[in-house]
Amino acid sequence: MPDQVLFAMEVTLNGLMAGVLYALVALGFVLIFKASGIFNFAQGVMALFAAMTLVGIMEGQVPFSHLINATFGTDIHHFGWQVPALLAIVLTTGVMVVLAWCVQRFVMGHLVNQEPIILFMATIGLAYFLEGVSDLMWGSEIRTLDVGLPQGINETIDAFTYDLFGYGFFIDNLDIVASVIAALLVAGLVVFAQYTKQGRAMRAVADDHQAALSVGISLNFIWVLVWSIAGFVALVAGIMWGTKSGVQFSLSLIALKALPVLMLGGFTSIPGAIVGGLIIGVGEKLFEFLLGGLMGGATENWFAYVLALLFLLVRPQGLFGEKIIERV
């Protein structure tokens, strides 16, 4: 086979893997949107916050140490203990649940019945707030995160493809793990939504707030639940991206990448988030590979948005979204 085709195949595979990570972030958006009609712009910052908290807990760092040191003239940085990864993940999940409760209690609870656009702008405010808090709590340096996930080139695929084509594909182990985890997460969420009591209540709230209230479902509880799950998904996404490229501010920008994924797949569909993520992941890698050189490179910055923009002109509700019906 000619080299170009092989390269293209490798690029496609890598794009698929990147797409899985996009889908993971997009999933958090879909969950909150389905249950509360809120488009949560802060999802990416939540991933950053979760990853930062995880690193901070694992290393036994003192929260707000910079602030305390600056105010009282002390010099404290670490408690002096290391927390094992699994325990740290559990603790961080706890932090995300507390965060979900705070968001519901202090922000979204006050904005019930507001227009979606107001809620959207509130989550932009929330994103700024969380980013600031995260920086104040754990500092703003780039941190390395290692929870024991395998990394580096996958030897089996490399050897297998070398035998087959005479050219070894480079696929990162981490991407494979991420894909497996994403698949498990999606399966788990679908099971949760379909077969458990709380999951059914969640779907009822998504369908109609008032009807759900009238059959005795607590809106407050469901929303805290939904924000907690979104927080957990953010944690998983944060771990994946954090292991891949370090925990840093740019982590919060992947949320922006997830937006076109959502527009392509439809805001209300979990399969849509997955398929949209894969299309964007493969599309931007292939586009960069085929045309990026002609156009000056770094087309990944905008390809997803322009693709989504053009797609919206044809089908405003996305691939799997519900048809938008409007009445006066």
Place this chain on the structure above:
Amino acid sequence: MFYREAGDFKTSYRADSQTFPIRFDRYRYYVVLAIAFLVVPFIINDYWANAILLPFLIYAIAAIGLNILVGYCGQLSLGTGGFMAMGAYACYKFMTAFPDLSMFINVILAGVVTAIVGMLFGLPSLRIKGFYLAVATLAAQFFLVWLFNRVPWFYNYSASGQINAPQRTMFGVEITGPLAPAWATYLFCLVFLTLSALIARNLTRGSVGRKWMAIRDMDIAAEIIGVNPLRAKLSAFAVSSFFVGISGALFFALYLGAVEVGEAFNIQKSFLILFMVIIGGLGSVFGSFAGAAFMVLLPVALKVVGVDLLGWPTDTVAHFQLVIVGALIIIFLIAEPHGLAQLWRLAKEKLRLWPFPY
């Protein structure tokens, strides 16, 4: 006692429909204009111009532009940074291609070019709305910034990839370049701000503005009563981008002087302008001024309190700023969705009766 409309009689339609119908408001407006044009240029120095006044003037123009789109027409845009970059690069190309053209015309032309580009990116608004549209405008932000970064024609093939404002004079006084005196750049921006505010104010209370507001309040109902959504939405995008483009041109040519597009006009800039509009007040020209002043003064004030008084390191103060801005956005959206402009309106209501409330 001082602020009242009793005894303020109108005898002609002209008088009745003027911009500031209450006499006190009108005089206050003249006084503010007089101070801005006749007093400030004589006492201005470089620190005040660069730290507070120039950013305020320029951001206020951008905020007026975005307010027309978001506050009056209800179309959320996150592409302001990209449109500002469009204005800046258009201005740069005009400045270098036609060295003899007046700077005033350059800036206007930059606005016109941006208006055309804005209409192009506003086309999706005919099919989508709300945050779908917000995401679509992100395409403008990322695509435009990438374009100016990667296509050498836009930065005249300069080695650094930056654009530098060449020196230009107006009435014999330099207004761009490092030698331009503070008062000249200040006056140049002030003229544009005054004109923008006048145009915006009069557009929004005329038939165009009413069409925008009808679209904002309920677009289907507006369509049924005879508002053409195509023309209303695209005109809002055009007018809004025009102002944003002017502000981008001024930001580049008069304030920064040299621009690296990825830094000066990134997505944070879009959010900054959006926050000005939210905090200042959606759907209010005065709110754009208040919001711009607030967001320009906040970092300065925080720096004075945090770094100079409390002795914190600058990065901690910067993080605090994020927290405060985020919290303020949420608080304003919850407690006072109409922003600082509404507080001002309430203050006027109170003043009307003060000091005898009953």
